[in-house]
Amino acid sequence: MPHFTSTRGDAPAPVSFEDALLHGLAPDGGLFVPETIPSLAPAGDEAESFPERSARVLTPWLAGEIAPETLRAITDDAFDFPVSLVPLADGGDGGLDGVHVLELFHGPTLSFKDFGARVMARCMSHFMQGRDEHLTILVATSGDTGSAVADGFAGQPGVEVVLLFPEGQVSPVQERQLVAQRPGVRALAVDGPFDDCQRLVKEAFQDEELSSALLLSSANSINVGRLLPQMLYYVWAAERFDDEMLFCVPSGNLGNLTAGVLAARSGLPVRRFLAAHNANDFFPRFLGGGPDEFAASERTLSNAMDVGAPSNFERLQWLLSEEELRETIWGVSVSDGATLQSMRRVYDATGYVADPHTAVGLDAVRRYRSETGDGTPTVVLSTAHPAKFPAVVEDALGFEPDAPERLAALWNEDTQSEPLAPTLRALREKLLHGA
Numbered sequence: 357m358p359h360f361t362s363t364r365g366d367a368p369a370p371v372s373f374e375d376a377l378l379h380g381l382a383p384d385g386g387l388f389v390p391e392t393i394p395s396l397a398p399a400g401d402e403a404e405s406f407p408e409r410s411a412r413v414l415t416p417w418l419a420g421e422i423a424p425e426t427l428r429a430i431t432d433d434a435f436d437f438p439v440s441l442v443p444l445a446d447g448g449d450g451g452l453d454g455v456h457v458l459e460l461f462h463g464p465t466l467s468f469k470d471f472g473a474r475v476m477a478r479c480m481s482h483f484m485q486g487r488d489e490h491l492t493i494l495v496a497t498s499g500d501t502g503s504a505v506a507d508g509f510a511g512q513p514g515v516e517v518v519l520l521f522p523e524g525q526v527s528p529v530q531e532r533q534l535v536a537q538r539p540g541v542r543a544l545a546v547d548g549p550f551d552d553c554q555r556l557v558k559e560a561f562q563d564e565e566l567s568s569a570l571l572l573s574s575a576n577s578i579n580v581g582r583l584l585p586q587m588l589y590y591v592w593a594a595e596r597f598d599d600e601m602l603f604c605v606p607s608g609n610l611g612n613l614t615a616g617v618l619a620a621r622s623g624l625p626v627r628r629f630l631a632a633h634n635a636n637d638f639f640p641r642f643l644g645g646g647p648d649e650f651a652a653s654e655r656t657l658s659n660a661m662d663v664g665a666p667s668n669f670e671r672l673q674w675l676l677s678e679e680e681l682r683e684t685i686w687g688v689s690v691s692d693g694a695t696l697q698s699m700r701r702v703y704d705a706t707g708y709v710a711d712p713h714t715a716v717g718l719d720a721v722r723r724y725r726s727e728t729g730d731g732t733p734t735v736v737l738s739t740a741h742p743a744k745f746p747a748v749v750e751d752a753l754g755f756e757p758d759a760p761e762r763l764a765a766l767w768n769e770d771t772q773s774e775p776l777a778p779t780l781r782a783l784r785e786k787l788l789h790g791a
């Protein structure tokens with residue numbers, strides 16, 4: 357069983373998955389990474405279901421900490437929705453031959469974050485059983501994380517979820533999902549951009565006053581509890597191809613891409629990853645030989661990727677050398693204009709309605725193919741349902757996407773949220789005194 361150590365290399369001793377999961381961040385402020393990477397469990401037969409395959413993939417990572425049958429119960433319960441791999445057939449002239457969309461948005465909050473959040477919630481509640489402590493989960497969210505985590509944890513005894521989101525910078529649907537009233541969930545509307553939310557969470561973890569009063573944990577993509585389950589759909593999709601393929605990952609904080617790299621490091625035959633970013637282009641610039649200097653985040657149509665300082669960059673650098681990073685990952689930045697055009701181009705050629713995040717990925721594939729001439733079959737991770745972004749879809753295509761029923765029902769639910777100034781002091785007050 358792998359133990360988890362810190363990216364910064366001066367953490368005391370490697371810790372168990374349970375400790376890494378419950379603490380979120382290593383004591384030295386680094387991110388937890390596996391000391392060793394177990395080999396991928398061999399594929400089962402074609403009839404093996406996604407939850408079944410997933411439990412077998414996770415087993416060597418968690419052996420000795422969570423029994424295989426408990427893991428199977430966790431994946432069965434967490435993944436009670438479909439994963440679809442949709443080939444985009446365009447008759448050959450739209451440049452989309454061999455491009456497949458991996459729809460990861462059929463979970464309860466309609467984004468891929470349901471995969472990580474639901475498994476993480478169930479693992480945490482497994483480890484909290486029989487303790488009489490209370491866990492406070494702090495989550496900075498640029499939109500989709502918060503709702504997935506709130507949904508995954510709602511009503512779990514002994515756990516409170518506190519969401520920090522950038523006021524006015526998430527879509528109306530995302531905001532509605534964040535502020536929907538759920539047992540054990542508080543939403544804090546931060547007066548500042550997502551980077552402030554993320555910084556506050558990091559500061560809270562390093563604050564002695566808070567950590568002595570509360571058992572704090574994170575549920576951002578910095579938590580290994582989210583990272584490991586995000587490997588599972590890479591494995592499942594790649595095993596549907598006979599030969600090596602490419603994955604294109606619409607990226608922000610680089611958690612999803614890091615999970616793909618972990619899966620590849622454990623033996624999944626992936627030829628290359630395409631990192632598709634919006635105007636927040638730190639990572640593609642770095643891959644192109646630029647400096648590793650973060651920038652302030654910029655608002656775009658694919659707002660769940662509006663991250664100026666991707667926290668998982670530190671993990672990627674730990675997993676791969678600079679040379680390996682540039683060899684394994686090709687990156688590109690897609691503007692808002694190109695995102696809208698991509699939505700139109702794909703719809704016109706195939707009838708497929710992509711959300712703006714997926715559209716960034718689809719345009720990245722087009723750019724990659726025209727720059728490299730490499731037409732290898734490619735799976736684009738579709739990270740959100742188009743109905744989460746009705747205004748953008750309408751702008752691009754002239755109609756609103758069909759909304760699944762659970763989204764429509766949101767508008768009738770009760771809501772709650774509290775304003776928060778972007779300072780550690782204000783957050784401390786909220787957490788300790790509720791004010």
Ligand SMILES: *Cc1c(COP(=O)(O)O)cnc(C)c1O
Pocket residue numbers: 467468469499500501577606607608609610611612613660661713739740
């Ligand atoms: C979170 C999110 C992303 C970015 O994922 P990272 O792991 O932060 O790179 C992309 N698309 C959607 C819809 C998201 O919610």
